[in-house]
Amino acid sequence: MATKRTKTILDLFDKNYTTKLFCSLDYEAPWQLLFATILSAQCTDERVNIVTRDLFRKYSTVEAFAQADLEEMELAIKSTGFYHNKAKNIIASAKIILDKYNGKIPMALEELTALPGVGRKTANVIRGNIYHIPSIVVDTHVKRISYKLEFTKEKEPVKIEFDLMKAIPREHWILYNIQIIRFGREICTARSPKCEICFLNELCKARENK
Template sequence: MTGKKNRIREIRQILRAQYPDVKTQLKHNNAFELLVATILSAQCTDRQVNAVVGPLFEKFKTPNDFAEADVKEIESLIRPTGFYKNKAKHIQNCARDLADRFNGRVPGNLEDLVSLPGVGRKTANVVLGAAFGIPGMVVDTHVARISRRLDMTRSKDPEKIEADLMTVIPKKEWNDFSLHLIFFGRQICKARKPECENCFLAHLCYSADKRT
């Protein structure tokens, strides 16, 4: 167990050195904009989301604006992010819920956030960390894949992965550690073609699909 703890400590230290200044890449000015942008980011790149949120938030600024909008207009503005019909429905229903139940304010706790339409634990933890400074372990596809490759979890269930990581990563590092793995996954530890030859964690990796 001590060996595993030391290995994870070294992984954390190396990631912090490689990515010393991490924050969400989604453009936003407040918690509500971040919530909408994170919903849009499902199965879509941050770059594509950032390309549409400018015109979107210029047209619709508050939960009430989205709640009262013609959903077709929302669809047309977010279409490049993919799955735009479902996303538009989720965003509008979420906005209506915020207006009806939370006086138009994004709640700052996990239980209330995940009660909103279209908001799962991943989205909630992104918002809690970036907008409220509340520690949360964001488990997206990068975090799920890399945490298994690094033998921090053996689960494929996001909620179980979240729980496993929270037991081995200090709470104050949860937000940054998630982002470290996301950045690392985009640049080096890719899903189909991990760049093991360029990987600064190769000596600490036990992955079965590690390239030799």
């Protein structure tokens, strides 16, 4: 159950940021979001969107990805980093999606995380954006800021995810992901947090401990 302090923080996020659900990765089909999210590991969403603009034209179906030449795929996604593993995992996942799920992206967390290159973070992005299942996505911003706000004392993403599921109302899970990412990019940056303009000044324990 959310505490009074948690509710106040969430209300301030709602007041200062959007309460509409959206995804910063560009996609039209569920499988495109899956592959884009795999590419987003250790890469900015902006860079991924640039890469997928051409990638999804060249490989316009799951079948095309499943039949893709590995070296050509690596070349196409090279600028996203870790392209050897990403290309291999995307092609392998495409084959499984075709063979096991008839070209559809599975909904269950266990089925998603069984796909090559898909961890809980990627799976929760799919569950939240495609199937509208309330999910917590623990990226670098969510991990860092949730710790600052004392929603968790953990450092491991899975443990942080479960702490946040307890601390934050279920109906706010997906929205929390969206708001924290914007907050982390604009105000509570890793290197130089703009504490002087932060709307959470009076509630932030990290600021008190400076």
